[in-house]
Amino acid sequence: MEISNAKQVINIDAALTARIDELLSHYPADKRKSALLPILHEVQDAHDNWLSIELQDKVAEIIGIKPIEVYEVVSFYTMYNQKPIGKYMFEFCRTSCCAIRGSEDLMEYTCNKLGVKEGETTADGLFTVVGVECLGACGYAPMLQLGDHYKEHLTKDKVDALIDDCRAGKVELHKLTITE
Structure with a gap:
């Protein structure tokens, strides 16, 4: 797993929170993890197109899963960026x-x-x-x-x-x- 030393400002604002809640509403309460991929897309889009470890931890907290469950997904799919990228x-x-x-x-x-x-x-x-x-x-x-x-x-x-x-x-x- 590639880890970046770059610092990232985490901003889960009201609009992003509402979008996450809307995505979670599509799944039963005991299957919240099923919303992980679309939530990661939304969160990454709102954070300069990359996901720091701290931001991944925040996603895990929001969904109610272990951070390692988020790390596994982010490190597997190339569509999630683990360090800052160019425009x-x-x-x-x-x-x-x-x-x-x-x-x-x-x-x-x-x-x-x-x-x-x-x-x-x-x-x-x-x-x-x-x-x-x-x-x-x-x-x-x-x-x-x-x-x-x-x-x-x-x-x-x-x-x-x-x-x-x-x-x-x-x-x-x-x-x-x-x-x-």
Whole structure:
């Protein structure tokens, strides 16, 4: 489990509390843990897109489960971030179809262009580059996910343009909203 030393301000405000309560209401009282994944999404979205150990502890307290039950989930799924990330996180698919079509080379190219290693964030806080498992768009390989958007049939030119658009503020990132 990766642990960050970065400090995070925990702010479970009235709106977030209401959203958590609404999510919990979909499950029987003795099955509150079933709401863990959507609650983690909401809490992460409200906290600069990452979950510190202290914030994970707070989620466990709210749901009424052991902190280790939260840590297990957060450390298993790549959609939960355990350290601060850049405003734009390039998640390159690295499974078979994308790898065969050059995703690993494109990820290395992107890291070199941005001056980071995989999993690192640029000094300006704009970009993080990571490799992830299958994103389910094999017919459009190579591809990456940026926020809620898939960027498909990638080339170095398309990566360059995407980086330029992000730097120019032309890329709108939508937060994932969990609905029932």
